[in-house]
Every structure is written in structure tokens, then in C-alpha cells.
Amino acid sequence: MKSSSTQGVGARLARKEDDRYLRGQGEFVGDIHRPGMLEVAFARSPVAHARIVSIEKPAGAEDRVFTMEDLRGVQPIRAISGLPGFKPSDLWPLAKDKVRHVGEPVAMCVAATRAEAEDLAAQVFVDYEELPAVVDMVQARTAPSALVHEHWGDNVFLETLYDDDLSAAKASAPIQIRRHIRTARQSMAPMEGRGVLCEWNTRLGQLEMYSSAQMPHINRAGLSECLGLDQGAIRVIAPDVGGGFGYKGILLSEEICLGWLARNLHKPVRWLEDRREQLVASTNCREHDYDITVYAERDGKLIGIDCDATVDSGAYSLYPFSACLEAAQVGSILPGPYKMDHYRCHTWSACTNKPPILPYRGVARTGVCFALELMLDAVAREANIEPFEVRLRNLVQPHEMPFDNITKKHFDSGDYPESVRQAISAINLPAWREKQKAGLPDGRRIGIGLSVYCEQGAHGTSVYAGWGIPMVPGHEQCFARLSPDGVFEVRIGAQSHGQSLETTLAQVANEILGVDPQNVRVIHGDTGLTPYSTGTWGSRCMVMSGGAVATASKEIAVRVKKIAGKIMEVAEQDLVLEHGAVRVAGTDRSMTLAEVAHIWYRKPQLLPADVDPAGLEVTAGYKTLRDSGTFSYACHALVIALDTALGHSEILDYVIVEDGGTLVNPMVVDGQIYGGTAQGIGTALYEEMPYDSEGQPLASTLADYMLPGPTEVPEPRIVHMSTPSPYTEFGQKGIGEGGAIAPPAAIINAINDALAPLGAELTTSPASPRRVLAAIEAARLRQAA
Amino acid sequence: MAVNKKPVSFQVNGRTIQATLEPRLHLADFLRDHEHLTGTHIGCEHGVCGACTLEIDGVPARACLTYTVSCEGAEVRTIEGLEHDPVMVQLRAAFTSEHALQCGYCTPGMLVTARDIVLRLPDADEARIRKELSGNLCRCTGYVGIVHAIQKVQQQRKVTT
Ligand code: FES
Numbered sequence A: 001m002k003s004s005s006t007q008g009v010g011a012r013l014a015r016k017e018d019d020r021y022l023r024g025q026g027e028f029v030g031d032i033h034r035p036g037m038l039e040v041a042f043a044r045s046p047v048a049h050a051r052i053v054s055i056e057k058p059a060g061a062e063d064r065v066f067t068m069e070d071l072r073g074v075q076p077i078r079a080i081s082g083l084p085g086f087k088p089s090d091l092w093p094l095a096k097d098k099v100r101h102v103g104e105p106v107a108m109c110v111a112a113t114r115a116e117a118e119d120l121a122a123q124v125f126v127d128y129e130e131l132p133a134v135v136d137m138v139q140a141r142t143a144p145s146a147l148v149h150e151h152w153g154d155n156v157f158l159e160t161l162y163d164d165d166l167s168a169a170k171a172s173a174p175i176q177i178r179r180h181i182r183t184a185r186q187s188m189a190p191m192e193g194r195g196v197l198c199e200w201n202t203r204l205g206q207l208e209m210y211s212s213a214q215m216p217h218i219n220r221a222g223l224s225e226c227l228g229l230d231q232g233a234i235r236v237i238a239p240d241v242g243g244g245f246g247y248k249g250i251l252l253s254e255e256i257c258l259g260w261l262a263r264n265l266h267k268p269v270r271w272l273e274d275r276r277e278q279l280v281a282s283t284n285c286r287e288h289d290y291d292i293t294v295y296a297e298r299d300g301k302l303i304g305i306d307c308d309a310t311v312d313s314g315a316y317s318l319y320p321f322s323a324c325l326e327a328a329q330v331g332s333i334l335p336g337p338y339k340m341d342h343y344r345c346h347t348w349s350a351c352t353n354k355p356p357i358l359p360y361r362g363v364a365r366t367g368v369c370f371a372l373e374l375m376l377d378a379v380a381r382e383a384n385i386e387p388f389e390v391r392l393r394n395l396v397q398p399h400e401m402p403f404d405n406i407t408k409k410h411f412d413s414g415d416y417p418e419s420v421r422q423a424i425s426a427i428n429l430p431a432w433r434e435k436q437k438a439g440l441p442d443g444r445r446i447g448i449g450l451s452v453y454c455e456q457g458a459h460g461t462s463v464y465a466g467w468g469i470p471m472v473p474g475h476e477q478c479f480a481r482l483s484p485d486g487v488f489e490v491r492i493g494a495q496s497h498g499q500s501l502e503t504t505l506a507q508v509a510n511e512i513l514g515v516d517p518q519n520v521r522v523i524h525g526d527t528g529l530t531p532y533s534t535g536t537w538g539s540r541c542m543v544m545s546g547g548a549v550a551t552a553s554k555e556i557a558v559r560v561k562k563i564a565g566k567i568m569e570v571a572e573q574d575l576v577l578e579h580g581a582v583r584v585a586g587t588d589r590s591m592t593l594a595e596v597a598h599i600w601y602r603k604p605q606l607l608p609a610d611v612d613p614a615g616l617e618v619t620a621g622y623k624t625l626r627d628s629g630t631f632s633y634a635c636h637a638l639v640i641a642l643d644t645a646l647g648h649s650e651i652l653d654y655v656i657v658e659d660g661g662t663l664v665n666p667m668v669v670d671g672q673i674y675g676g677t678a679q680g681i682g683t684a685l686y687e688e689m690p691y692d693s694e695g696q697p698l699a700s701t702l703a704d705y706m707l708p709g710p711t712e713v714p715e716p717r718i719v720h721m722s723t724p725s726p727y728t729e730f731g732q733k734g735i736g737e738g739g740a741i742a743p744p745a746a747i748i749n750a751i752n753d754a755l756a757p758l759g760a761e762l763t764t765s766p767a768s769p770r771r772v773l774a775a776i777e778a779a780r781l782r783q784a785a
Numbered sequence B: 001m002a003v004n005k006k007p008v009s010f011q012v013n014g015r016t017i018q019a020t021l022e023p024r025l026h027l028a029d030f031l032r033d034h035e036h037l038t039g040t041h042i043g044c045e046h047g048v049c050g051a052c053t054l055e056i057d058g059v060p061a062r063a064c065l066t067y068t069v070s071c072e073g074a075e076v077r078t079i080e081g082l083e084h085d086p087v088m089v090q091l092r093a094a095f096t097s098e099h100a101l102q103c104g105y106c107t108p109g110m111l112v113t114a115r116d117i118v119l120r121l122p123d124a125d126e127a128r129i130r131k132e133l134s135g136n137l138c139r140c141t142g143y144v145g146i147v148h149a150i151q152k153v154q155q156q157r158k159v160t161t
């Protein structure tokens, strides 16, 4: 790999996409207007579980209010999984017969303004026959108060089992620790909500849909299935998208409703999710429950893990990731980069009367990292050694790479113990241990915590074929064209909504073709303009779209040299591509890319006889050398000050030692890590979507659902290691999610470190002041008894 | 629902607006849907996220908490109206060099608040900057680049003045 250039792979290039946003000229769905456009609001269920007895439309507005009965021919969303025993759910875009969570759309109301549409929605009268709500995920499967989908006979989408015999460990392991660990339900809360604008184009016989979406080609596939239109009759455009994090990787009921409406009304229609809708009605994430036992030797060496894990998947299986990805993933990724001889894990994807879940940044990794890393700290306390020692004793060693762990996850490269050593040194553990003895002058206790995670990114066909969900990634494609003016246009099917692909893919093109990134036009997020792709998810774009752009650029390079060689009368192998030109190596003779392109388009009489007739356009496909994924990883280490009177924690220092392989743009990578870590801090300390026993959501504004702000988030210190992936184009690895994985484990380990002298321990996230105080009080009562 | 509309007259980016509007129409919706000034974003409509921050009579304000009909006689300035403002020119450059934005959704509101911090508190340290910024939420950046960008412009203005 070469990385000498100042604009290619490895450069901290400033972002090309910034300018429009900085002038308030970004174009998000809510910014798009169409003449005659109508606005949509939904009447949504106020109850968690009920049979619909009747729906009454407001008198005089019957033609502006639509129920499922009106949406003739529309099919329900059915997101299956091929895993044996999976029970599919039918999600009707508007509820039919039954509602299964608060906020489920029941009727679609259309008017000139959103306010008037909401007025209509308020007048829709629905007679609900209420049923008991299924709220707790463990009770949902062990002692159900009702059945969410009656014909299933239980409330479980899917059960999976990694079986093993742990009886020997049970009989003889000197350290045996069992804990009940929980993570709260969360809302992903991108700053822009979802939004959909649909218009029927009669000339093309095509539905045009603008949607705030991460995977427009997948939305098109799903829409086609539900609306009964062929895929060519649908164009999905994801314009500027204000953050995703998994929240916008979904086929929406609202998209189907508006698609149907635009086609039937022959008018443009728009729906913009408001924050309240997002919080009380839309998808959530991350609610895990672990009953976990770890067996270890006296020195902290792991013998085995035994775990029962439940994930609250909510009421329906969502397209395309399905209701079981999260829990089944728990089973396969819990051991992570740690070595052990025994592993048993039983998982349940529980069905409850709450909104369905989607995979949020890190997917199940944040939960399993939390569960396992809390347990490793408990092992350290029991073995009376430093927590980092337990990591060093159990992590895969660099000479064992590539490494297949106990669940057959294939770790491509890396030096995990080194990341721990560097983190411990950067945080200066001995100095803090010294200060910890006395505590802070203001009486607060000091806690030091760490966690290690790995992030599987860009995993492909073999991994997803096993899940059997509606979407399996194959080759990633790039359509590339050198235009007559020398501008290099690359089109990719993924979507960039903060990932900076308009810049980083231009760097890739520069690396191969020498073209100035300012002369690279990256087109993305539009099914009408780009090759098929499963889209932006799973930390895959820099590896997959980056690889595709590199492959297409190489092919264009060959064709450019062919033409330039003929014109300059030199052998093609004597030509080099740099600074936007083709140069004869070792001379100052050159032609610009624009001059070469000019000949292809405008002076074909000058072309060599054996020129490639496909010209300066290619569609190239790319796959990594192995599709089991790249593994980036990091060790997060931090220090907190804990106020045991108020339960409040403050982060005093935060260090991240990260290995993302080759960094295409280190500035962008740091940005992803900072942003991910901020979200992880939210998960650790603030964010929680609580439900009462009736299935009513208790956080309906951003004052109840607390997102971390500038005063809650520190500036972490980032240290980079670089072990290039052996399987990708430049050695790059997916890193977009990692920041959000480690913080809950590291922070709550730090809190537990501070609480240890009190005999208190926290096993639930977020570590709200109330939970911290409850843990202290429980320890006090235990000791008193 | 029949609603009594009310007349209102005020300035937006130096232009006089005269309109008769439903009292419930908030300023962000008015600017976006009636004036097609879509740089003022909406993130919560309950005054928490700061995406809708703009200037009313020279002071940062929440457009989502402001009824348009209450703006009689006011001077409203949106991100579009700050295009050529010299501080905004500096802030835009600093936001790019410090990677202070990813998806760009919080950015217009952040910039309006950042400009206010730079002008009102030229000596604010990092802790103060973060406190002043705490009415604006960003889900992407972790605030690191935003704080750096504000500090950078503070520095630049010290050197030039
Ligand atoms: S939209 Fe006004 S503060 Fe959030």
C-alpha cells in the first residue's frame, strides 16, 4: 500500500460535503417541497395491546382518512429469518384487527398542512377492546400475561442454543460467578427523524419516494413486495439524511402507506416523524437480559461461560434485519476475542407489546461487551488481581492471528493485549490507584474502569446467508465514469449520512487514479442513479464501497493508459497516473485526464484501433478476500469521580486505544470514535426508554429521554494502533460502530471499582443516580443482615 | 378545524414579512414551509435540542417555541441571513477544519449558538464553551470538533483585533 499522497488514503482531508450544511443548504426530506403537496399524520394506538372493534372516520372527512381496509392489495411486512424455528409476524402498515404496541399506526390522515392532518387524526374514533400487555421480556416467555401473536402459542420469535457440557467446570472451577445483567431499552434518536415524501410520476409509471433512509435499494425491494409494483416502478431517493445509527435501516409502514397514497391520490404527499412519535411510537433498541455464570481458575484464566440471554424484540419482526438478529447474535459473539474451552449460551428473542427493535450502532455488541466485561471485572475482584490482568491472561495473542474463537468467529488480525497495555499506560493506572486510596478532596470516590471489544465490520455473504434474512450482501458495485471534462464520477448504492463518503471515496479514487478529490463526484443514495447495494450498515462502506471504487478506478486507469499511450506513442507500462494527469515515467511529458477523456468523447478518430469499446465507463464489483468480516477493536480506559451521596458520576479522563487497520481519513475516523463514544456514554449513564406495567412509554420528550450534551461528554484521548486487515483493499477495517460499544462496560466497571469498598455492585445500565444509590443501599442492608 | 387567523408583520433576514397566520404556527414551521428557508431545522419541537436556533432581535432563540404571530415588529435572522457575516465565515471554515459536523443536521443551530459564544464570550474557556453550548444537541460528533472550532475562531479573532 502506498500512502505518500496528501489527498489519498491516509490523508486528513477536509470534507467536501461540509459546505452545503454550513450554509443551511443541506437537503433533508423535510426541506423538499412539491407543488400541491399534502401532509400526512397518523392516528396511532394509545394502548399497548387491544383488539380493534371498530374504526370510525370523522364525519365529512371520509375521503381524507384511510385505514388498512382502504389500502386494497397492500401486503403486510414480513421479515423472515431462515434460522430454524423462527416465527414470522405480519406487520400490516395500518393495524388490522389488533394493535400490539402504543403508537402503532391505525389510520392515515391527509390534509393541506400537518396541523390540519393532526386535527383529523385526533378525530378518528377507534373502539379498542383492551388485552393484558406483555411488558417484561423474561416473563413474556416464562409466565406470559397474554400472547402477542395468538397463533404462535408463546411469545418467542426464536430460540437459539450453543450447547456445551459445563458440568466439570461446575464441579471444580475455583472461581464461579453468577450475575443477572440488564441493559435498558433505548431510542437511537438521530437528530433528524424519519421522513417520507412520495410522488407518482405518471410519465414514467413510477413511484418516486424521498425517504430519510440508510439502505434505499432495500427499501425499494421491500416496497415492491408490499405494494405489488415491480422494482423498476419504484425509485427511492435518500437525500441528505440527518444521522441514522441503525434507526433508518428499515422498511417503514409509513413508506408503504404513503407510496399507496401518492399513487392513488395522484398528489405528492409527505410525512415527517416528530420527536414525540419517534419516542413513543417508533422503533427502539438494545434491551438485553443476561443470566450469566463465568467459571475461572484462581489466577483469572477463563474456563467457560454459561449464559441465558433474552432480548426484548418488541411486537414485530422488522424488514430487513428481522426480530432475531440481535438475540441470535448475542449467542455467536459473546465470547469475543477471549479464549475459553467451554461455552454454552441459550438465547431468546422475546415478543412483547412494545415497539419493535432495530440494530443500533454496535448491534448486540454493546450488550455482550457490557455483560462479559462486567463479569471479567467480577472475576478480577474475586481473584484479587487488576482487571487488566484478567484481560491479558485471556485475550487472543497476536501470534495466534488469524484466530477462530470458540463460536468460529474468524478474527483477521490485531494485537489485543497491546491495546490493553497501551490504554493502561496512557491512563496512568498506578497514579490513579494511589489517588484512589484517599479519594478526592471533595469526598467523591475514584473509580478506574476498562473494557475491550471487537467490532466485526463488512461481514458478507457467508455470514448473512446463515441468518437467512431478506437481505444478504454479495459483491458491492461501483459505477464509474471519466467525464469529458476529466471529472471522475463514482456511483455507489450505499448512502452517506455523516460517514463522510463523499470525501473518503474521493480519496480512494485519488489513490488509484491520481485524480484531484475536488474533481471526484460521489453519487449515492438513489436507486435510480446507483448500482444495487444493501446500503449503509454494519460498518461496511469504507471496506465495501471503498473496495468497489478502487476496483472501478483501476479499470479506468487501464483504459486511460491505453488511450494516452497511443497518443503519446509510449508503452502503457511506462505511464503513471498522478496529479490529474497521465505522465510518461521519468519525463515531464503528460496528458491531463481531461485531455484523454476529450479524445474518447470528442475525437474518437484518434483512438487506438484496439481501444476498449466500453470506453471510460465501468461497473466494477468487489468482495473482500474473505467475507467473514474485518475485526477492529479497542480498549477504553477511564477514570470517574463518584458521588456516593447523590449517585452522580463524572468522567475525569478517558483514553481509547483503537486499531482500525489502515485509516483512509484519520480525521473522519476520530470523528466516528468521538461520536460513537458520546452515544456509548449516553447508554452508560443517561438513556433509557422505560415502560410501565400497561406497556405505556414513560419518556415522550427529550427532557425525559436524556441525550448526552456538551457538558456530559468529555474529549477522549485517542491512540491509534494499525494492523491492516489482510482481506481488504488497503487494509482498512470497519470502525463506524466501535465507539458506541465499549463505554457502558468501561464506565460501569469504573463505578463498580469505586463502589467495591462498599461491597456494592451495579449490573444494570444506565447507571442513573437512582440505580447507583440503590446498589449502595442494597449493599448496606446486606452487610447489616 | 376553523381557526381565527391573526395578522403579523416582522423582518426576516432584512426582508419585511406581512402575513395572516394561524396562531398555533410556530416560527420554524413558518420559515420552512411558508418562506422556504429550510436552514432552520427541527429536531424536537419542545425546546430541548437546539436544532431550530436562530436570532430574534440579535439574541439566539428557539424557533420551535416561538409563535410566529408573537413576532410582531421583531427582526429574525436565520442561518441563510448570516451567509456573509464575517464571524460566520470564520466559523464555517473552522467547522470544516475541525470536523465539527457529520450529518450536518444540528449544524445551523450550532453555528448560530457558536457565533453568539464567540461574540459575547471571547475569553470563554473550554468548560464555559461547553456550558454555553449545552442547549444544542448533536448526535454525531461527540462535540469535540465543535468545541475546537469555537476555540479556533476565538483565537483567530484575538490575533486580528
Ligand atoms: S426543534 Fe426547537 S429546540 Fe428542538
Ligand code: FES
Residues within 6 Å of the ligand: A191, A242, A243, A498, B100, B101, B102, B103, B104, B105, B106, B107, B137, B138, B139, B140, B141
Ligand atoms: S452532525 Fe449530525 S447531529 Fe450534529
